[in-house]
Every structure is written in structure tokens, then in C-alpha cells.
Amino acid sequence: MISGKGGTGKTSITASFAMLARDAVVADCDVDAPDLHLILEPEIIRREDFSGGKLARIDADRCLACGTCSRVCRSYAITRDGPGNEHTKSTFRVDPIACEGCGVCTWFCPENAIDFSPAVNGEVFISRSRRGPLVHAKLGIGQGNSGKLVSAVRQAARHYAERHGFKRIITDGSPGIGCPVIASITGANAVLIVTEPTMTAIHDMERVAGLVARFRIPAMICINKWDLNVALSERIEDNARRLGMSLAGKVEYDDVITDAQIACKAVVEFKENGCAAQVRSLWHTLENSLLGNGQA
Amino acid sequence: MKIAIASGKGGTGKTCVATSLAFVAAASRRVTYLDCDVEEPNGAILLKPSFEEARSATVSVPRVEPALCTGCGKCTEVCQYGAILSLNRRVLVFPHLCHGCGGCWLVCPNRAIRESAREIGQISFGWAGEIRFVQGLLNLGEAMSPPLICQVKAAAPSAGLVIIDSPPGTTCPVIESVRDVDYVILVTEPTPFGLHDLKMAVDLLRVLGRRFGVVINRARETEGLTSRYCEEEGIDILARIPDDRRVAEAYSRGELICGVAPAYEGLFAALLARVESQGPSERSLAGVMER
Ligand code: SF4
Numbered sequence: 264m265i266s267g268k269g270g271t272g273k274t275s276i277t278a279s280f281a282m283l284a285r286d287a288v289v290a291d292c293d294v295d296a297p298d299l300h301l302i303l304e305p306e307i308i309r310r311e312d313f314s315g316g317k318l319a320r321i322d323a324d325r326c327l328a329c330g331t332c333s334r335v336c337r338s339y340a341i342t343r344d345g346p347g348n349e350h351t352k353s354t355f356r357v358d359p360i361a362c363e364g365c366g367v368c369t370w371f372c373p374e375n376a377i378d379f380s381p382a383v384n385g386e387v388f389i390s391r392s393r394r395g396p397l398v399h400a401k402l403g404i405g406q407g408n409s410g411k412l413v414s415a416v417r418q419a420a421r422h423y424a425e426r427h428g429f430k431r432i433i434t435d436g437s438p439g440i441g442c443p444v445i446a447s448i449t450g451a452n453a454v455l456i457v458t459e460p461t462m463t464a465i466h467d468m469e470r471v472a473g474l475v476a477r478f479r480i481p482a483m484i485c486i487n488k489w490d491l492n493v494a495l496s497e498r499i500e501d502n503a504r505r506l507g508m509s510l511a512g513k514v515e516y517d518d519v520i521t522d523a524q525i526a527c528k529a530v531v532e533f534k535e536n537g538c539a540a541q542v543r544s545l546w547h548t549l550e551n552s553l554l555g556n557g558q559a
Numbered sequence: 560m561k562i563a564i565a566s567g568k569g570g571t572g573k574t575c576v577a578t579s580l581a582f583v584a585a586a587s588r589r590v591t592y593l594d595c596d597v598e599e600p601n602g603a604i605l606l607k608p609s610f611e612e613a614r615s616a617t618v619s620v621p622r623v624e625p626a627l628c629t630g631c632g633k634c635t636e637v638c639q640y641g642a643i644l645s646l647n648r649r650v651l652v653f654p655h656l657c658h659g660c661g662g663c664w665l666v667c668p669n670r671a672i673r674e675s676a677r678e679i680g681q682i683s684f685g686w687a688g689e690i691r692f693v694q695g696l697l698n699l700g701e702a703m704s705p706p707l708i709c710q711v712k713a714a715a716p717s718a719g720l721v722i723i724d725s726p727p728g729t730t731c732p733v734i735e736s737v738r739d740v741d742y743v744i745l746v747t748e749p750t751p752f753g754l755h756d757l758k759m760a761v762d763l764l765r766v767l768g769r770r771f772g773v774v775i776n777r778a779r780e781t782e783g784l785t786s787r788y789c790e791e792e793g794i795d796i797l798a799r800i801p802d803d804r805r806v807a808e809a810y811s812r813g814e815l816i817c818g819v820a821p822a823y824e825g826l827f828a829a830l831l832a833r834v835e836s837q838g839p840s841e842r843s844l845a846g847v848m849e850r
Pocket residue numbers: 321325326327328329330331332333355371372373374375376377
């Protein structure tokens with residue numbers, strides 16, 4: 264489940280799918296805005312530290328302030344604001360947020376004063392939710408490597424599914440087209456793009472559809488809030504057809520979607536008809552078209 | 560003064576706020592709009608600039624001169640990203656994995672590696688009326704947006720008001736976009752999702768030492784939780800934009816919110832005045848000196 268643009272209702276719809284699906288592990292790969300747990304109420308059964316790379320740290324006792332590290336660092340991560348020692352008034356220091364973990368400073372430090380070891384960037388959780396297993400994660404504050412964290416979440420979901428005989432994995436992907444999205448869709452059997460009839464979403468949908476096409480993954484689209492602008496919805500359908508994607512369904516603009524979110528429920532739990540029925544039929548369309556494919 | 564408009568979660572109306580602020584400010588002063596949401600730049604849809612120039616944005620990658628390579632393997636050893644592989648005197652480079660850290664060409668004992676450039680996106684320059692408009696657009700399939708964001712920000716003039724439309728989220732691209740800004744406006748919506756993601760963004764800005772305030776978009780009666788959180792944390796609520804279907808419709812057509820009703824123009828003028836009264840931050844001045 265991806266959207267290009269954020270805020271199109273992707274997570275609300277994913278939460279409903281989690282309620283409707285049988286045999287599915289749900290993976291929250293929207294690591295920037297991991298919100299599924301607010302609805303699925305997970306109870307964590309296993310947690311694992313996630314390390315996406317290494318981090319440099321200067322030992323202030325050994326640094327002679329030659330400045331080599333700062334000259335070779337391309338991330339502007341090293342400045343002379345560390346404490347002094349017996350050789351120098353002030354030493355160099357690595358800003359852990361700016362450090363990319365390339366290790367070049369460590370390589371060139373003549374004093375071997377720079378430690379370079381794995382950083383803990385976040386945590387991956389495997390949980391029992393009120394609707395089956397949920398794999399989710401938390402990235403540490405200011406940590407990069409979100410693409411790698413997405414891969415770690417998906418891998419944990421895959422292992423869990425294999426070990427416990429689940430047939431499907433529903434992944435709530437990240438917005439955008441960058442590394443977390445690429446990591447969210449690589450190896451998926453199908454992608455559902457949740458969009459809405461706004462000029463900006465159309466633009467973003469085309470970009471993300473182009474990305475999906477590059478990875479040769481079959482894609483379908485869903486137009487959320489379609490009646491907000493009927494003419495644009497028609498344009499989205501035309502564009503989708505031109506891009507070789509089928510329309511999985513349309514969901515109408517309804518405040519109840521926000522109401523359900525405020526109550527921390529999925530729409531399909533909150534209402535029977537209208538938009539909730541449309542979300543249900545969306546899921547059935549998706550399920551039928553994927554039958555035999557194993558994964559969603 | 561440099562103001563970044565950000566949001567933990569996408570789709571909260573960040574671009575709506577950024578474009579409307581630029582629009583009201585342009586009536587009285589020089590404004591530059593930097594669209595740093597390079598994965599999905601949308602400012603142009605609302606402000607409709609005419610572009611007059613585009614440049615390609617590049618990052619550094621190694622280029623190996625096979626005749627000079629002895630196959631020592633040092634480059635492979637230094638590279639943390641598996642982007643350069645030395646195999647029996649043949650060196651393979653995987654540009655998409657490369658972070659441009661420069662390690663390989665610095666370590667190569669035979670000067671067999673030179674720094675060359677690889678395009679990751681485009682930076683376009685233009686005008687939207689009186690507003691100087693700069694946009695970054697990341698190429699499809701490209702994973703690394705921070706270097707492009709950094710280059711878009713380099714286009715900011717040293718004087719006048721700079722409005723930065725940040726990418727959504729709380730990871731590297733956002734960190735890059737709020738680096739060196741004077742103030743960050745966090746746009747949120749009063750739902751549990753919005754609040755959860757707002758908290759993540761607040762945690763990040765506190766670690767980064769940025770000054771910030773919150774704008775609540777699509778404000779309804781149920782915003783209690785968000786207001787209470789801001790109160791408890793001592794965070795300024797700078798403005799509330801009501802939940803108004805006319806706003807959603809104007810946005811869907813790609814129009815500025817300011818055009819919906821005169822009251823909205825007043826709302827954004829007041830928001831801008833409130834943020835500008837904070838003045839440039841000392842930290843950002845220090846940041847400029849360091850560079
Ligand atoms: S290269 Fe080593 S000794 Fe020189 S300033 Fe950096 S940490 Fe200190």
C-alpha cells in the first residue's frame with residue numbers, strides 16, 4: 264500500500280484491510296509516520312534492536328586535533344568543539360546526527376582516535392494485535408537509514424509469515440518515491456496506490472506509478488474521497504488506464520473516516536454502508552485479483 | 560529570515576500553508592520559495608511559477624582508470640556501502656549504492672580513481688509573480704534525496720524572507736531541510752495519527768535545537784488532545800485553520816487557500832507576523848559562520 268503523496272488515507276484503508284484479511288501478517292513500513300498501532304492495539308511479543316550502519320566517535324583523550332578527520336568528512340559532521348586534553352586545548356568532535364557512517368575519518372586518523380562501531384538506530388517489534396500479527400518499528404530520533412529499517416520490518420514479517428503459515432503480508436508503505444518507498448515495494452507481488460482527486464495527488468501518483476513500473480510490479484489504484492472533485496477523479500482513471508493499471512475501487516468523501524480514526528477504529532468497524540462498504544469491496548477486488556499470488 | 564514548513568505526517572496541509580505564507584508575504588517584501596519536498600514537489604501546482612532555468616543536480620561518484628589500477632582492493636575495504644568492488648584487477652562501481660563519501664579516491668594508492676558526477680535530479684528556477692521560486696525534483700528510482708535538498712537550499716539568497724517547503728516525516732530528508740533555518744512551522748491535524756506524528760517531529764526538532772510552533776489544520780471540536788499536548792509541552796499554537804470543505808475543494812483544484820475567503824488571507828498574514836516577530840535565531844547565524 265503506497266500513495267506517493269501523504270495524507271490520502273492509505274493507513275486508514277490498510278487498517279480496514281487488516282480487519283478484513285484472514286491469514287495476513289501486517290507490516291507497518293511507514294517508518295516516518297507509523298500509525299497502524301494506534302488502531303490495531305498491538306501487544307509486543309518480541310523486540311529487536313535495529314542497526315542500519317556504523318557511527319564514528321572521537322576519543323577526546325587521544326585526539327591531537329590535527330584536523331585530518333574534519334577535512335576528509337564530506338558530511339560536515341566533524342567540528343572542533345570537543346573537550347581539551349593534555350596535548351591540546353580543544354579536540355574534534357563528531358555530530359552523531361550529521362554523521363553518515365562512511366568511516367573515512369576513522370581510516371585517516373593518524374592517532375587511531377576514532378571509534379567506528381554499529382549504531383543502534385531503532386527497534387523492530389513483532390506484536391500480537393487485536394487482528395493478527397503486526398510487525399512494526401520505531402526509528403530513533405534523528406536517525407537515518409529508514410530504507411534499511413523498512414527492509415528489516417519486511418524481512419521480519421516474511422519470516423513470521425513463513426514460520427506460522429500466514430499466506431499474505433499487507434505492507435503499509437511510506438509516502439514519497441525515495442529510499443523507504445523503494446524498500447517498501449521491492450519484491451512485492453502487487454502494489455495498491457491510494458490516491459485522491461487533487462492536483463497535487465495526481466502529480467504524485469504519476470511519479471510513484473512510474474517508480475512501480477520500473478520495478479515491474481503489477482499495480483492497481485484506489486481513489487479515496489473521489490467525489491471531492493469528480494472531474495479530477497475521471498482524469499485519474501484515464502491516467503491509470505494509460506499507465507496500464509486497473510482501478511480497484513473508489514471511496515467517497517466522508518467525515519466518518521476521520522471519526523473512526525479519532526475513535527482509533529478502522530472504518531469497516533465503524534460503519535456498515537457508504538464508504539465502509541466501498542472499502543470492503545475494494546478489499547474483495549484486490550483479493551480476487553491476487554488469488555493464487557500468495558502475497559499482497 | 561528562513562522559515563521551514565514541516566509536518567511529521569504527510570498530507571496535513573504543509574504545502575498549503577507554505578504557499579499561502581509566501582503569497583501574503585510577497586505583497587510587502589522579497590520572498591524566495593524553496594520546494595525541498597523533492598520526492599513530491601507540489602508548491603508549483605499551487606503557486607504556478609514560470610520556470611526560466613533548470614540545472615542538473617549531481618552527487619560525486621568514483622570513476623576508475625583501469626590502466627592505473629593494481630587490484631589492491633583498498634577501495635573495497637574502505638567503502639561502507641558495498642558500492643565499489645575490486646575483483647582480479649577489475650573494479651566494478653555500483654553508482655546507486657554510492658554515498659559519495661570520497662573514501663575510495665582518497666585511499667587509492669595509485670590514483671586510479673577520480674571523482675566524477677552522477678545526476679540525481681533537477682533544480683528549476685523561476686518566478687511566481689513577485690516570488691522567486693526554486694524547486695528540486697528527484698529523479699525516479701533515486702534513493703538519496705538529502706544531497707539534492709542541500710543543493711536547493713544553497714540557492715537561498717542571504718537576505719529577504721525564505722520559505723522552505725520541507726519533506727514530510729522525521730528522517731534524513733527533513734533533517735537536511737531544517738538545517739540552518741530560523742524557525743520551523745509544524746503543520747498537524749487534530750487526529751490521533753496527526754498527534755502521534757507531531758510528537759515525533761517535536762522530538763526531532765528538540766534534538767536539533769530548532770525553534771518551532773504548531774499550526775493546526777482542519778481544526779474541529781475534537782482537537783482537544785492536540786491542544787492539550789501543546790499546552791503541556793509549552794509549544795505555541797500559531798494558528799488554527801478550520802475544517803472547511805471549501806478549502807479542500809480549492810486545494811483539489813490546485814488553488815491557494817487565500818483565495819477561498821478574505822478571512823484566510825488575514826489568518827496567514829497574522830501567522831507570518833507572529834513567526835517573523837521571533838527574529839533570526841542565533842544558532843542559525845552560528846551555523847553560517849561555521850561553513
Ligand atoms: S584525525 Fe584523529 S587526531 Fe586528528 S583531529 Fe581527527 S580525531 Fe583528532
